[in-house]
Amino acid sequence: MEKTNTPTGETLYRKDLPNGLTCFILPKPQFLRTYGVLSTHYGSLDSRFRVPGGEVRNVPSGIAHFLEHKLFEEEDGNVFGRFATWGASVNAFTSYTQTSYLFSTTENWQECLALLMDFVNSPYLTRDNVEKEKGIIIQELQMYADHPSHRIHTLLLENLYHEHPVRLDIGGTVDSVEEITVDDLHRCYNTFYQPGNMALAVVGDVDPIKTLQLIEENYPDWEQEKGVIERFFPEEPHEVKGSWVEEQLPISQPRYLLGFKHEPIWQGEDLLRQQIIMAIGMRLIAGRSSLSYGELYEADLITDSFGASFNAEPGFSYSVIGSETRDPDALHAQLTKIIDRLKTSKVSSSDVERLQRQLYGAHLASFESFEYTANRLISHYFRGTPYNNYLDLLQSVTPEEVQKALAEQLDWDRSTISILRPVKTND
Amino acid sequence: MKFTQRELGKGVRLHLCETDKFKSLTCKVFIRQDLEAKDATSAALLPLLLRRGSQKFPSTLHIARELENLYAAEFGADILKIGEQQILELYLQMVDPSLVPQGEKLLDRGLRAFWEIFTEPQGPGDRFLDAYFEQEKNTLEQDLKGLVNDKPFYALARFVALMCAQEPFGIYKSGDLGNLKHLENKEVYEHYETLMGEHPTDIFCVGPNLEDVASLFASLIPKRAHTIELREPKKVQVNEERFFEETMDLNQAIVVMGYRTNCSYRDNDYYALLVGNGILGGFAHSKLFMNVREKASLAYSVGSHIEGSKGLLTITAGITDDQQEKALAIIGDQVTACQAGQISPDELEQTKRGLISAMISLGDSPAGIIDRNLIGVVEGEMRTIDQVVEAIRRVEHDDCVRVMERIQLDTTYLLRPGNTENTRDEEGEHHGEN
Numbered sequence: 001m002e003k004t005n006t007p008t009g010e011t012l013y014r015k016d017l018p019n020g021l022t023c024f025i026l027p028k029p030q031f032l033r034t035y036g037v038l039s040t041h042y043g044s045l046d047s048r049f050r051v052p053g054g055e056v057r058n059v060p061s062g063i064a065h066f067l068e069h070k071l072f073e074e075e076d077g078n079v080f081g082r083f084a085t086w087g088a089s090v091n092a093f094t095s096y097t098q099t100s101y102l103f104s105t106t107e108n109w110q111e112c113l114a115l116l117m118d119f120v121n122s123p124y125l126t127r128d129n130v131e132k133e134k135g136i137i138i139q140e141l142q143m144y145a146d147h148p149s150h151r152i153h154t155l156l157l158e159n160l161y162h163e164h165p166v167r168l169d170i171g172g173t174v175d176s177v178e179e180i181t182v183d184d185l186h187r188c189y190n191t192f193y194q195p196g197n198m199a200l201a202v203v204g205d206v207d208p209i210k211t212l213q214l215i216e217e218n219y220p221d222w223e224q225e226k227g228v229i230e231r232f233f234p235e236e237p238h239e240v241k242g243s244w245v246e247e248q249l250p251i252s253q254p255r256y257l258l259g260f261k262h263e264p265i266w267q268g269e270d271l272l273r274q275q276i277i278m279a280i281g282m283r284l285i286a287g288r289s290s291l292s293y294g295e296l297y298e299a300d301l302i303t304d305s306f307g308a309s310f311n312a313e314p315g316f317s318y319s320v321i322g323s324e325t326r327d328p329d330a331l332h333a334q335l336t337k338i339i340d341r342l343k344t345s346k347v348s349s350s351d352v353e354r355l356q357r358q359l360y361g362a363h364l365a366s367f368e369s370f371e372y373t374a375n376r377l378i379s380h381y382f383r384g385t386p387y388n389n390y391l392d393l394l395q396s397v398t399p400e401e402v403q404k405a406l407a408e409q410l411d412w413d414r415s416t417i418s419i420l421r422p423v424k425t426n427d
Numbered sequence: 428m429k430f431t432q433r434e435l436g437k438g439v440r441l442h443l444c445e446t447d448k449f450k451s452l453t454c455k456v457f458i459r460q461d462l463e464a465k466d467a468t469s470a471a472l473l474p475l476l477l478r479r480g481s482q483k484f485p486s487t488l489h490i491a492r493e494l495e496n497l498y499a500a501e502f503g504a505d506i507l508k509i510g511e512q513q514i515l516e517l518y519l520q521m522v523d524p525s526l527v528p529q530g531e532k533l534l535d536r537g538l539r540a541f542w543e544i545f546t547e548p549q550g551p552g553d554r555f556l557d558a559y560f561e562q563e564k565n566t567l568e569q570d571l572k573g574l575v576n577d578k579p580f581y582a583l584a585r586f587v588a589l590m591c592a593q594e595p596f597g598i599y600k601s602g603d604l605g606n607l608k609h610l611e612n613k614e615v616y617e618h619y620e621t622l623m624g625e626h627p628t629d630i631f632c633v634g635p636n637l638e639d640v641a642s643l644f645a646s647l648i649p650k651r652a653h654t655i656e657l658r659e660p661k662k663v664q665v666n667e668e669r670f671f672e673e674t675m676d677l678n679q680a681i682v683v684m685g686y687r688t689n690c691s692y693r694d695n696d697y698y699a700l701l702v703g704n705g706i707l708g709g710f711a712h713s714k715l716f717m718n719v720r721e722k723a724s725l726a727y728s729v730g731s732h733i734e735g736s737k738g739l740l741t742i743t744a745g746i747t748d749d750q751q752e753k754a755l756a757i758i759g760d761q762v763t764a765c766q767a768g769q770i771s772p773d774e775l776e777q778t779k780r781g782l783i784s785a786m787i788s789l790g791d792s793p794a795g796i797i798d799r800n801l802i803g804v805v806e807g808e809m810r811t812i813d814q815v816v817e818a819i820r821r822v823e824h825d826d827c828v829r830v831m832e833r834i835q836l837d838t839t840y841l842l843r844p845g846n847t848e849n850t851r852d853e854e855g856e857h858h859g860e861n
Contacts, residue, residue: 008450008526030448033788078721080711081773087780090711106787107780135724135747142678143727143745146578250676250847252572288491297487300562303569324573354495361498361522368450368792423676423847 001212004388008367012377012388013208019222020196023215024377025208028370034109034204035370038120039100041199041382042192044170045233045315046097051191052227060179061165062137062172063188065094069133070185071101071120079119088112094170097313098382100375109204113211114218117200121220123189125182134177141171148251148420155418156259156320159242163234166316190224197229199381201374233315239414246419255305255420256331257322262409264317271312272385273393277405278310278319280355280397284342284406286321289354292338296323301331314383319409328419339410347403359394428790429811430631430800435645438626438654443641444633444796450526452534452634453793454541456517457507457804459627461657462595467513468567468602469610469618474504474515475563476615480549480556483540490544497537498527502544508600509805510691510736511660515622517545520793523635534639542647546623553616560612571604579681579728579745582842586683586741589671590838594661596737625655629804633793660737663687665835674845680751681842684742684758686834691738692806696833698818699826704733704740705778706827707765712777714761719744725754736805740834748844755839765831768824775824783816 002014006026013025043064050056072078072092083090088105090112101120103112144150154169161167171177202211240261266274284290286308296302306323325331366372380387430442460466480486484493494500500521507514519541524530550556575581584599591597632640665687690700708715708731719729729744742762746754764770789795790812803809810818 031791033791080716081777084710084712084777084781085773087777087784089781089784104788106784132724136720136727139679139725139727139745139747143579145678148576251576252574253569288487289495291488293491294486294488297562300565303566324569354492358495358499361500361527364450364522364526365499365520370791 001208006367007391008364010367013212015212017195017216017219019219020194020198021215021219022199022381023212024199024201024374024381025206025211026201026203026373026377027206027208028204031205031370032106033104033370034106034112034202034206035102035104035374036109036113036116036200036202037100037102037374037378038116038200039098039198039375039378039382040192041097041197042099042188043095043097044168044172045165046188046192046231047165048232049191050230050232051225054225056232057187059184059188060172060176061168062176063180063184064099064192065171066133066137066177066180067123067185067189068092068094068099068101069137070125070130071123073124073129074119074122075124079115082115083112086111090116096166096170098379100378102371104370109206110214113202113214117215117219121193121222123186125185127182130180130182130185134180137171137177138174141169141174141177144169144171148249148255151247151249152255152257152322152418152420153320155245155247155420156257156416157318159245159416159418160240160259160261160318161316162237162241164236164316165233191229194224194226195219195222196226199378201377203370203374236316240416242416244417244419246421248423249420250423251420253324253326253422254328255322256325256328257320257418258332258335259416259418260319260410261414261416262312262317262319264312264315266312266317267314268384269386269389269393271314271383272380272387272390273397274405275310275312275385276359276390276394276397277401278409279359280352280402281406281409282308282310282319282321283355283358284347284351284402285339287355292335295338296331296334299334301325301327301334328421332417343407343410347399347406349399352397352399352402356394356397360391363390363394428796433641435630435648436650437652439628439648439651440630441641441644442629442631442800443637444631445635445637446633447635449634449793450523451793452519452521452523452632452640453797454519454538454630454632454640455794455797456545457629457631457801458515458517458622459512459657459805460622460655462508462511462513462598464598464602465606466618467598467600468606469615470513470515470622471506471601472563472567472610472615473619473622474506475566476555476559477504477545477548479559479563481544482547482549483543485549493540497533497540498522498530500537502541504545506600507801509802510734511595512657512736512805513600514801514805517541534636535643538640538643539647548619550616554612555616557612560615564607564610567601567607568604571599571601571607574599575675578675578677578679578842579743582681582683582840583741583743585673585842586671586685586838586840589840590669590685591663594663596660624649624651625653627654627657631797631800633796660691665837668836669838670841671838672841672843674843674847676847677842677844679745680748680844682742682744682746682751682754682758683840684836685838685840686740686742686762687837688733688738688740688830689833689835690830692735692802693808696826696830697735698815699822699830700740701733701735701782702775702778702819702822703765703827703831704731705782706770706774707731707740707761707831708742710778710781712774712781714764714774715742715744715758718761719754719757723753723757725750725757735802751841751843762831762834762836766828768828770824770827772824775827779819779822782819786812786815786819
């Protein structure tokens with residue numbers, strides 16, 4: 001068992017089991033709740049893949065999310081009631097790259113952990129229950145389609161990318177969901193839910209040795225596919241697909257989102273470093289402490305919703321900057337000047353030092369959240385980024401690196417803009 | 428996680444929960460007033476104005492840079508509504524100074540900055556800076572108009588405004604556009620000074636070394652001689668069921684059903700009501716989730732919620748438009764089943780355990796430890812986590828049935844796909860559409 005200290009003075013335990021499962025345990029003395037999460041390194045992006053000795057498979061989009069819904073079902077009902085018997089809550093979520101099942105409880109956490117491992121490893125899929133789930137999932141897709149911030153992000157990704165599946169909704173489309181069969185679900189399940197492709201994290205007032213023992217004794221045997229999964233992604237052109245898109249929705253004022261496509265060249269520590277550099281860069285553009293925020297707010301071109309973020313996985317990378325605004329065109333013109341100014345002027349060391357302090361404090365504070373801590377341990381493990389070096393990396397970032405990243409990454413030739421405008425009404 | 432109380436003057440209470448469990452210090456200040464349309468709108472400007480700048484930190488940029496220097500401290504202000512009271516919340520969260528390089532002086536610096544920013548706003552002394560006032564009036568106007576952007580939230584706000592049109596509870600927590608239009612800088616500033624100086628104030632702190640925090644607050648807060656008394660929520664009888672329908676350019680229909688519970692926080696059956704609501708729609712094992720979603724596949728999101736001070740039970744669901752009659756019928760059947768005593772021992776036990784677990788879990792987060800007391804503050808009777816857990820444990824089948832029999836459907840509201848209508852109550856007058 002491998003032990004590391006967290007910056008908040010706690011001890012993190014890690015062990016890779018013989019079946020391939022990676023386990024993280026973070027004891028939290030005095031806390032009353034226990035949180036457990038079991039994740040597979042399988043998300044909405046994985047729709048073309050091969051296992052050793054097999055053929056390349058193509059499946060409809062939305063299967064990872066569909067499986068997330070279905071694994072709660074059992075032959076005689078669903079597992080919600082069983083968790084509820086222990087006063088526990090259970091949930092799940094799917095991202096581009098992973099699917100996670102989780103519970104939170106103040107009693108019977110051992111039983112909850114055993115049940116988590118059991119239900120995720122016991123799919124019950126029938127033609128009827130798969131057909132029935134389509135209605136629920138389509139309602140979910142429609143709920144998101146009515147959500148302006150989700151909608152504008154989707155439009156942006158559809159224009160940044162020609163081929164890469166990041167351009168598709170995590171849940172798929174109404175058509176792709178309709179197309180999904182029991183066989184598709186089984187095929188993906190058998191490939192991606194093998195223990196070697198999964199990780200488990202437990203956070204709470206638990207004994208690490210006993211917890212590991214419980215996991216080893218209760219983790220079900222795996223008879224299906226084994227071995228390294230090859231994932232295939234379509235060739236993605238360098239350029240963006242479209243440079244400008246607009247749509248109308250019933251909203252109170254327009255929304256503007258600017259996106260930059262980057263080359264996904266970073267792996268491991270380089271990727272984490274790039275994330276830190278760009279986090280600082282994005283704060284220089286859109287942080288409350290930036291000159292640009294004040295300028296744009298005084299000019300009534302942005303609202304509190306103004307923000308910027310850098311998003312990267314080993315297979316794709318992009319940045320977005322956006323806000324609700326009374327005038328998207330004027331905001332675009334001003335923001336263009338601000339970004340060009342930042343790209344060419346010198347990044348000040350006092351700004352970078354101040355933002356390093358901010359990120360330092362935020363990193364410490366983040367350990368207060370069980371959910372965030374556990375999910376982050378797993379996502380960094382899947383991504384191969386060394387998260388326990390975060391503070392060292394943070395403190396080693398230089399103003400020159402931030403300057404260089406802004407100048408290189410915010411490339412207007414690889415940018416696109418999405419705008420939502422209020423629906424014109426008759427009154 | 429118990430609080431000890433001390434008075435810092437008439438109507439100003441300090442609640443301290445000393446603990447080394449968290450790696451942070453959290454303080455929240457709650458200042459309460461009766462919910463009234465004009466005052467609500469005026470108070471809703473304060474969180475926006477106070478973040479713009481103080482005497483010492485004259486702009487948002489100066490405040491933001493101080494917070495970054497304080498290792499990601501968070502200061503903020505917000506507006507809450509519980510029953511028929513509106514609450515101005517001021518909060519501070521800081522990382523435990525002992526964890527960061529050269530952290531010794533951080534606590535004092537942070538607390539002083541927090542208090543200065545919220546009590547010494549930028550301006551000439553008798554009003555806020557005129558430019559800030561006009562900009563933040565515009566921001567609040569956009570926020571109020573922006574309610575429409577989040578459809579489930581918008582549906583709920585419209586529903587409350589319609590159902591409680593004749594009661595203070597019908598007022599949105601941030602007021603309305605009609606009142607906003609006429610608000611002047613000086614009157615908002617005077618209202619701000621009255622709130623800070625004369626309204627009931629509760630300060631909650633969770634973290635280590637609270638004696639230092641307490642003495643600093645005691646030195647910063649002026650002693651006062653009197654505090655304004657607030658009133659009780661209005662009780663309303665249901666005369667007839669009402670139905671409202673509006674349309675908007677949407678993919679999904681949203682239904683909201685409101686019941687008067689005739690039972691609230693200080694009622695003996697209050698915890699039975701929480702259990703009854705949990706059985707109906709508070710959990711993934713609840714009747715609404717199992718029947719509307721899992722069996723009939725009519726919704727992705729469906730559930731029910733209790734407002735414990737006013738005494739309302741609200742059911743919400745996002746459904747396919749052409750299935751609304753079926754959905755409404757299934758929802759109604761679940762309420763009837765609870766009232767008819769069709770509650771299995773499993774349902775009762777799972778719900779009680781779920782509520783108890785959620786209650787105990789609050790003790791794991793500083794904000795949870797603090798916020799759960801708000802209803803007790805409003806209702807004048809604070810209860811500990813242990814008291815609440817015990818009260819839930821005692822609830823039995825017949826208690827749930829008895830309390831669910833008391834609930835009465837008042838209003839059903841449906842937001843359907845169609846042409847977007849101009850349904851907003853632009854001038855803030857209450858419609859009496861029933």
